[in-house]
Amino acid sequence: MDSSSLDSAELQRFLEQEKERAMVTEMVGKLTNVCWDKCITGTPGSKFSSGESTCLTNCAQRYMDMSLIIMKRFQSMQ
Amino acid sequence: MSSPNVDQLKQTVQQETAIANARALITGINDHCYEKCIPKPGATMSKGEETCYTMCMEKFMQAWNTVGRTYVARLQKENQQQTALSATAGLGI
Numbered sequence: 001m002d003s004s005s006l007d008s009a010e011l012q013r014f015l016e017q018e019k020e021r022a023m024v025t026e027m028v029g030k031l032t033n034v035c036w037d038k039c040i041t042g043t044p045g046s047k048f049s050s051g052e053s054t055c056l057t058n059c060a061q062r063y064m065d066m067s068l069i070i071m072k073r074f075q076s077m078q
Numbered sequence: 079m080s081s082p083n084v085d086q087l088k089q090t091v092q093q094e095t096a097i098a099n100a101r102a103l104i105t106g107i108n109d110h111c112y113e114k115c116i117p118k119p120g121a122t123m124s125k126g127e128e129t130c131y132t133m134c135m136e137k138f139m140q141a142w143n144t145v146g147r148t149y150v151a152r153l154q155k156e157n158q159q160q161t162a163l164s165a166t167a168g169l170g171i
Contacts, residue, residue: 008084011084011087011088014088014091015091018091018092018095021095022095022098024149024150024153025095025098025099025102026102027149028142028145028146028149028150029099029102029103029106029142031145031149032106032138032141032142032145032146033106033109033110035141035145036106036110036138036141037110039141040110040137040141043114043115043130045133045137046133046136046137047137048137048140048141048144053144056141056144056145056148057144057145057148059145060144060145060148060149060152061148061152064149064152064153064156068156
């Protein structure tokens with residue numbers, strides 16, 4: 001099989017990987033926007049306070065918890 | 079013969095992804111930092127506004143990284159659990 005052809009399995013894998021990476025980045029961007037609004041309430045100083053850092057981490061974690069709950073609910077409908 | 083085309087295609091895909099990422103980050107910075115630092119736009123950009131914008135930009139990128147690290151770590155953890163779960167299911171346990 002010609003590994004350099006456009007329909008090669010290797011290229012499909014590459015595209016699949018890139019797609020996945022793009023999805024992760026999109027999610028990170030969305031989460032950053034949401035969590036910034038929740039956690040960074042004052043005028044930004046030059047560095048995060050530890051409270052802000054913790055808030056950002058918690059915010060991302062809870063969002064993931066929520067996604068899991070939704071996923072489980074939909075799985076139970078099948 | 080088709081080899082350079084595939085390489086070219088891969089490169090283009092990676093470039094486009096990188097551009098899309100950069101665009102998302104820049105949009106985020108502008109959306110949030112403009113709001114915070116320039117509540118009442120004057121005729122010129124004041125020194126204070128500029129300082130605020132610079133700091134805000136740095137912090138937004140830091141927040142992006144913090145959230146990204148957390149998200150990716152969690153994703154890996156969930157994937158591992160999923161794999162472990164389906165492995166147990168496969169064993170009929």
